[in-house]
Amino acid sequence: MHKYSKQTRLLLAVDCIILGFDGETLKILLIKRDFQPEKGNWSLMGGFVQPEESIDQAANRNLKQLTGLQGVYLEQLHTFGATKRDPIERTVSVTYFALIDINKYQTQLSQDYHAEWFPLKRTPKLIFDQQEMVEAARKQIRYKAAMHPILFELLPTKFTIPQLQTLYESVFNTAIDKRNFSKRVLATGLLIKLADKDKAGSKRGAFYYQLNMQNYYAKFQAIMNFIPNPDTL
């Protein structure tokens, strides 16, 4: 037996929702599509899955092509499979969302794609069903960030508590009391205070912190505490 000979084969693509944070606003990286259909319109970075690569590899490859970054936070989100989503030919798309440190992003690479960062709240019109994909990513980042410390992925290695707070406020679109916020994040044991300050944001300067990687990995999978002794199912 060599093939499932009677079955129809389809195109499979990946699309990446790439998010970054510039200290003020959550942003999304979009490219100008360089082939038909919809050539020249704003689009997510993506492409067809190749015969010899897994889907995860395809997503990582696309992310690296556009940003130069490897080893960043990249999570499979949802697979979109309506029959007519691509008008040319049926294409199923597996979406991924990536959280990157916007400072490490290599600007020159993205010039080939005419890429641009847009505030997530003011995303331009996107091709096909990509609006829906971005919407799914917005939901997912909140959902996940509410329980896991993923937002740290968006910050540089050294960051200040006010920066972290601004990020949370922008993801959850809400104001948080700074006394309570700092109590809370410090209580997690995730942060190590450094000796130096960031003087860019204010006259007084804010102390830098870095992640306590050990506690970070330990807390990463931490799940809700409202069931006593959650144990393996």
Place this chain on the structure above:
Amino acid sequence: MHKYSKQTRLLLAVDCIILGFDGETLKILLIKRDFQPEKGNWSLMGGFVQPEESIDQAANRNLKQLTGLQGVYLEQLHTFGATKRDPIERTVSVTYFALIDINKYQTQLSQDYHAEWFPLKRTPKLIFDQQEMVEAARKQIRYKAAMHPILFELLPTKFTIPQLQTLYESVFNTAIDKRNFSKRVLATGLLIKLADKDKAGSKRGAFYYQLNMQNYYAKFQAIMNFIPNPDTL
């Protein structure tokens, strides 16, 4: 322009992780695979996505074929795309998990597939990477149930609080204090007390409840409360 002519096409399948609850144990419905390779071995219900159906439709079709059920809780889980996961030919599989009321399940339909319910904790060896798929479903049901009232999908329309508690205890593999449990579920406003009792489980009998559908839909998307005023992003 008619096709993306240079690209490789591949097979796309769906696999369903079908869970049910018999009042004591969380169970998974498996079939004996009826074609090569791995013919005769235990497997998830699934099959190839057809050219004229969406992926969601393919999952619903498979679920209906095996159980006779439509309109049940069915959620896309994850897409598995390792290049060698199917030894015959590269096949990408989109997994779904379904929560069904085991009493509505139509036994005779599943005889064609030689289907059987297994305790989720004692799932037999499965083909390909399906063990991993089941593992992902186990994680997801807990994750989701911790925040959304999805476990009601596993119960009949009329159920008792002790039944509900047994279900939560079996999903989270833990003992819960019944006074606290009943206080909590009643406080959600999700339950409507009925006049009659279930006398099967005990001498005294336990009052039946049914879902308050209005509150159910309202609470369904309810997300964590540890961010003040969560608003649209």
Place this chain on the structure above:
DNA sequence: TTTATAGGTGTATAGCTTACACAAATAAAA
């Protein structure tokens, strides 16, 4: 030297979560 701006910190209150024990109902057994 003054002023303007953002950073950093403590406490009291309310609300929520947890731990915990006994009586009621009734079928089955004696």
Place this chain on the structure above:
DNA sequence: TTTTATTTGTGTAAGCTATACACCTATAAA
């Protein structure tokens, strides 16, 4: 008919967590 065994159903006190809230500090710029 009485006793026994089993499961249901309920309240309260203590500890913990979340929240609301205001002032001083550091420093660059004027």
